[in-house]
Every structure is written in structure tokens, then in C-alpha cells.
Amino acid sequence: MFGEPSRNETSPQHLLPLQEETRRLRILLDRLPALIGYWDRNLRNVMANAAYVDYFGFTPEEARGRHIRDVLGEAVYALNLPYIRAVLNGEEQLFERTLIDQHGMTRYTQASYLPDIVDGRVEGFYVQVTDVTARVEAEHARDEALRLFEISMANAPFGKAVLTTSAHTLHINPALCALLGYEAEDLLGRDFRELVHPEDRPSANADLAGLQDRSVSQVSSERRYVRRDGTTIWMQRNAVLVPGAYGGDDVIVAQFQDVTARRRAEAELARLALTDPLTGLHNRHAFAEHIGRIREGDPSAAVGIVFVDLDGFKLVNDAFGHAVGVSVLARAAQLLMETIEPPDAAYRLGGDEFVVLCVDAATDRVQTLADAIRIALTGSYPTLDASVSLSASVGCTRGATDDVDRLLRHADADMYRQKLARRLRGD
Secondary structure, three states: OOOOOOHHHHOHHHOOOHHHHHHHHHHHHHHOOOEEEEEEOOOEEEEEOOHHHHHHOOOHHHHOOOEHHHHHOHHHHHHHHHHHHHHHOOOOEEEEEEEEOOOOOEEEEEEEEEEEEEOOEEEEEEEEEEEOHHHHHHHHHHHHHHHHHHHHHHHOOOEEEEEEOOOEEEEEOHHHHHHHOOOHHHHOOOEHHHHEOHHHHHHHHHHHHHHHOOOOOEEEEEEEEEOOOOOEEEEEEEEEEEEEEEOOEEEEEEEEEEOHHHHHHHHHHHHHHOEOOOOOOEOHHHHHHHHHHHHHHOOOOEEEEEEEEEEOHHHHHHHHOHHHHHHHHHHHHHHHHHHOOOOOEEEEEEOOEEEEEEOOOOHHHHHHHHHHHHHHHOEEEEOOOOEEEEEEEEEEEEEEOOOHHHHHHHHHHHHHHHHHHHHHHOO
16 A cells, blocks of 8 residues: 555556646646746746736736836836846846835735756746745834834943843843943853842842742842942842743843932931931930840840939030030040940930940949949040030949840939939049
8 A cells, every 4th residue: 555656556647638737737826926937038928827916917918928127117127137137147046125016015025036047048037936025024023123122221221131041141231331330341241140249149149040940030129239340339120031032042131220329328317317416326226226136136135234424414504505515425425435345335315324235244344344434434525615524423234135124224223323422422
């Protein structure tokens, strides 16, 4: 069944008569959507298929014997003439041409001219013209999309980059280059994570891993990047995974915006919220936050509290005015900071009341620190308008961080005991 054809299958009586074969070939040619024709060396049509009707309005019978100029029209003929001359010289031709058919439709075509060479002489040429409008329009749409993408990248007011899924740079726009201080050629092909601040790279790697395994399709974060000159900037980064967008491979499209000014403003606001504006020391709110952090790290941790009050400070304000009072407070804060060392920290609670948090809460150390503070803050306070002498009353206590108010009350009470004892002694 599947062996060699039998003699009957290949015998002459089973071959189609030439007339029938020609008829069937004619039907085939007429059903092809491409223009198929043959032109002799005098540029007269010998054969044309039915597609010529759609393009030029000539039936195969009407085209036969006509000069190619009459079929194509003067304009197209003039454009095609170099290719016609070349094919009549025996050279195959392949070119593209825009045609407007008889219905006024613009068609993009690809034309093939094949010389018919008999005994070394070109007797004519075969023509095949294929409609490639769909391909050309798709290419135009692609090119337009690419052009718009490049315009968007070049003119965007914020940074943009296209990265591989291994974070290597495929495309980067001028705005991002300006933010980072690099030229585009310096960054193309480079692992973009190298620009991330070392402390922020673990989070950058985690974001990338999520995109790589497609557990997330987009990520958003704020992190630090190191510019070419070594300075650090904060950038808001939004990135999305685009599957199959680069030769079938996934890419990451990322957008960057410089938020350094906002982050600095936020940091400054946070600092001001925890800072006493008159002395530059931390304030009561900062003191509570510090205690809270210690308690979170070790609920059983003990701390020391040193409570400080400037004796007679109210009289300074009354006698010399508010400006001198502020100067005295600033000087007291400076002396306090010169006396203590980290991790101990000083705070102004209000008025002339200061507190020092002693992290190493050994009893003898807390008392030693309290004595040193009292000595440092007792003495002359020179100002622009006057020089005043003040003494400091200091109390201290130590205990667990679970009741800060109780510790403050105990330190305050000890301070008043010390103040009373000094008055009784006449100090």
C-alpha cells in the first residue's frame, strides 16, 4: 500500500491532457492573491492572473499584449524602470513598492522579477507581487511605539530604566543618569544593584527575587543610592515585571524619583519633635522613646536616672530677663553634655529641669555621675549682658524601666532632699 507506485499509477494514460493541465494551472494562478505575470523583452504582457483586476482594473485578457507602462501607470513605471532594466540584463530583482490600487487603497508590496533566460538570451521575465501591507503596518506600529518609548524615556522628568531579570541595565534615560551622575554608556550592561547603598542591598535583592520567581509582579520602595561622586541620595523606586518583552525574555521596567529633600525634611521634623529648641538637648518625648527602646530590648533592664535643677534660676529670669535666662540654660546644657558620655544621654524636661539617663545602672556609677554633674553645673554662667552664679541640685535613683514615672518621681524627690540638706547647711 505504501510501496513504490505501480506502473499503472505512472503510466501515460493517467497523466492529465496538456489542455486540462493548463486549465487547472490557470485556475490556481487566478486564485492566488499575489500578482503573477510574464512580460516579454519588449515589455508586453504575455500572461497575467486575475489579481491584476484588484490592483489595476485589468482582466488577464485585457492586460495581454499591453505594455507594462500602460498597466502600472507612468509614476509606478518610472519607479520600477531600474529594476526592469536590471532583470532584462539577467539579474533577479527583489524590492518593495507602495501601490494605490484601483479602489484607492494603499498597498505595501514586495515585488520579485525573475529573468527568463533561453540559450543565454533574456526572452522576458516573470513577475510576482505579494501584498505585505499587514507586515509593513505592523512594523510601522512597532517603530512608532519604539519612537514614542524613546521620546518618553528621553524627556521624562523622572528616572527610568529597563533591566534584565538579573538587574543588568538594558536602557537608561537621561534623567536617571543625571540623578546618579553617570553617562548612559557607563551604566549599560551594569548590575544596577551595585549603585544601591550597601546597607540597602539586602532589601533590593529581596525585591528582585520576588520579581524573578513571579511571586510579585511589581515592587515599590524607598532606598539609598550612591552617586558617582560618592554622595548618597534617596530615591522612590517602582518596578514592574514585563513578561517576554525582550526577545521573549522578561524585563523589569523601573521608575525612579529623587526624594532626598523630602527624606531630609522628614528627618529634620522627626529630630525637632525630639529636640528641645532652646538647648538642643533631647526633650521629654525623646526620653520616653529611649526608655521604650531599652524596655523592648530587655524588659528586665535597669537604668539610672539623674535629676538636675538649677537653684535660683527663676531669679535670673526676673533680674536679667528672658534672653539671659536662655543663655544660662544653653550653657548648662553644654556643661551637661561635656560631663556625660554615650550611651548615657541628657534631656531637658522643661524650665531649668534636666534629666540624665544612665544606661549602666550600677548604683555606685549612678551616684558618681550625679556628683560629677552637680560639680560641673555649679558655678559662674557668663552671658553677654551679665554673669550669674548658680548651684545645681542633683538627685538620682535606679530601677526597672517598667515604671518610668516612678523613677522620675524618686529622682526628683532625692533632688529635693539634696537641695533641702544644702540649705540647712547654708551652702
